[in-house]
Amino acid sequence: MNNQSTDRFESPDFYVLDGLLTEEHKLIRQSIRDFVKKEISPNIEEWAQKAHFPYEIVKKFGEVGAFGPTIPQEYGGGGLDYISYGIIMQEIERGDSGMRSTASVQGSLVMYPIYAFGNEAQRKKYLPKLASGEWLGSFGLTEPDHGSNPSGMTTNFKDKGDHYLLNGAKMWISNSPKCDVAVVWAKDETGRIHGLIVERGMEGFTTPETHGKWSLRASTTGELVFDNVKVPKENLLEGKSGLGAPMKCLDSARFGIAWGAIGAAMDCYDSARRYSLERIQFGKPIASFQLTQKKLSEMLTEITKSQLLNYRLAQLMEEGKATTPQISMAKRNAVEMALNIAREARQIHGGMGITGDYPMMRHMANLESVVTYEGTHDIHLLILGKEITGIAAFE
């Protein structure tokens, strides 16, 4: 039995952020934490080591309500606020970023666009099944030749009278190999970007898996390939078109990532704190050495700063006032902080830190995806740069 199968996690709350949370927020946190301790922590190391995506977790996420917590209840969502959403992502990512990716793609990138840009029939058809985990969804924006620059995409569809004919390929798509539906972004004949709902079973639609990942190993990633796929016209998301539509989804997902990364950081910090008190060298716990204390103090400082930033961002999201650059700042800040903490925490564990008995290497490797997807670290920096100077440096 490795150390992670008995999950002793205690979350730090140095600035008593709990004082800003409602009893309901705390109950949500406790419930998801209990869920993670029961369903994820005991198995995650094995799943990650074996690059196994535990498909059964999809239904369990549905049951606990991790899919689309902010979507109204009439569509099967939770009807909760953004702080709750953030808390849910934080607790799941405390368990594993791959598991959080499964949930954030489903909620923010699949359910959200169907809810925000879809019509009533589409909402009714897809949202309850996605919320319950009966269906798994994926989000296809990135292409082999267009990552940071999605507007260059070549996936396209033509109006064939009674249907659209979709061609192209998406790459690096979370959930793709197991997805039942995909929200796919493609250009129409005039070059404008639209969202289409593509369903498994449509002829010419395949989802080959991407193998050999060293990151998010418990999450499944693949391609979406469209070879003359006939998509019914009623599967077009009519509510919004242009690059702004997928970007709006990313805003919501990035918000969840900003909170999620703190979860990964807390897990590493908590493990390091405990280990440093238990590990004896030179006749005393390594926690008694100043350099260890410096590491732990800095970790707690960075976690606390990120918590406060995220909390305020959640309030702005709730008021509908959060801007894309604000979200960029939070995502970028939290992921970098978490990566640094994972590395420092691993050092505190010495040799033990490189084994799967402790979570740091897994979090660290996972965070390499998190720092890249949903806008790379540098692209978020440049979004902030544009906000400050008015000059876009990434085009």
Place this chain on the structure above:
Amino acid sequence: MKILVCITHVPDTTAKISFTDDNTKFNSDGVQYIIGPYDDYALARAVELKEASGGTVTVLNVGTSETEPTIRKALAIGADDAIRIDAEPTDSYFVAEQIANHAKDAGYDLIMMGRESIDFNGGMVHGMVGELLGLPAISPVMKLDIEGQTAKLAREIEGGKEYLELDLPFIAGCQEPIAEWKIPNMRGIMSARSKKLEVLAPSDASEAVKLQQYELPPAKGDVKMIDADNVGELVKLLKNEAKVI
């Protein structure tokens, strides 16, 4: 079927225990509270029984307003409504009186609770409620099925199990593995918002026991490691130093 589940609001099992006021009051500073773990089993089974054959589950807690988050959690897990009897739960008899007084005319088919709370671990309330209501009280119940008006249950006894059958209504003090603890889901938490939580004034009842003082167990002493080959030394120490043999 109408089920009443009585829940306690107790310090988390990992809470650090200390006392104030000359060791006469429990220090609740920084202590996180939970539904009593045995009560949580009772609640989980009650919700399962309701889901299987219909009916309602009411949760009841004797406590001050501080216990409301705990009650809300029980509602989120699946209870339909809740009652809080607004009083400090000073001793088992006082609590049993409050429960019995509420339940006597309320027409419950089954009253469930944990075999004991985990703060004072008295394990007496179910028996007292049974006595006050003139109903059978059985504890610890580790398996419970209901068929019509009859309950089939298994009770843990010294060295084995006892299988019983009896008619409703009765009082069950529950323990694992009667059901698995339920984790509230997000929809449950949302709907708990609008479920009814009624606050009732306590009935006149007196405590049977007055608490004098608390005392923590003595701190653990140092551990002496003795080599596995050196049994003689171990026996000598147990005899002369620990004085246990």
